[in-house]
Amino acid sequence: MDQFTINLLFVGASFALYIGIAIWARAGSTSExxxxxxxxxxxxxxxxxxxxxxxxxxxxxxxxLIAFTGYDNSTFLMGWTGGYVLLALLLAPYLRKFGKFTVSEFIGDRFYSPTARVVAVICLIVASTTYVIGQMTGVGVAFGRFLEVSNTTGLLIGACVVFAYAVFGGMKGVTYTQVAQYVVLIT
Known part of the structure; x- marks a missing residue:
């Protein structure tokens, strides 16, 4: 078996697993x-x-960051990791307790301010767009290399798979798919 066939089998099996998990975890309600x-x-x-x-x-x-600025700026990793910890400890419990699905809902209702809600939405759109651009660029490069296609085609393939498991499973499907990805990354 040549390398391309092995890559194709590996990527195809991964896609099938992730979409299968999403279908298994299919959401039955809006809350799910x-x-x-x-x-x-x-x-x-x-x-x-x-x-x-x-x-x-x-x-x-x-x-x-390390390639262009050297190891001195790798301390950003600590801030980045610390941000996740702060988010988990200082925001997530209150979102859950308040019964809201999004940060902008929480901020708007918590501070009784439609303006605060709009500002939160704008901040989230800017941050999410920046993150998704980096994420999807990585997806395009990875799938482009694995499947011997252009980065654009790799990006479209990856986007279709993510779209499928998000639509089929909702947040529950996305969460359990991420757990499967965690197991793959750790092993």
């Missing part, structure tokens, strides 16, 4: 779709968060 029914165990959620942290955007940005 948006917040996994608020029933995900903390260890499971931690594994999903860790897999997200160890993503393409993380590796590409850290490698680029």
């Amino acid at each position: 779709f948006y917040a996994a029914g608020r029933g995900v165990h903390p260890v499971t959620n931690g594994m999903a968060t860790a897999a997200d942290w160890m993503s393409a955007a993380s590796f590409i940005s850290m490698a680029g």
Whole structure:
């Protein structure tokens, strides 16, 4: 078997596994779709968060930062990791307690301010867009190399798979898919 066939089997099996997990974890209600029914165990959620942290955007940005500025700026990694910890400790419990699905909902209702809600939405759009650009660039490069296609085609393939498991499984499907990715990354 040549290397391309092995790559194709590996990528195809991964895609089938992730989409299968999403279908297995299919959301049955709005609450399950948006917040996994608020029933995900903390260890499971931690594994999903860790897999997200160890993503393409993380590796590409850290490698680029070190390559262009040297190891002196690798301290950004501590701030980045600390940000995840602060988010988990200072924001997530209040979102759950307040019964809200999004940060902008929480901020708008907590401070009784439609303006605060709009500012939160704008901040989230800017941050999310920046993150997704890095993430999808990494997906395009990885799948382009594995499948011997252009980076654009690799990006489209990866986007279709992510879209499929997000639509089929909602947040519950995404969470359990991230857990599977965590297991792959750790082993």
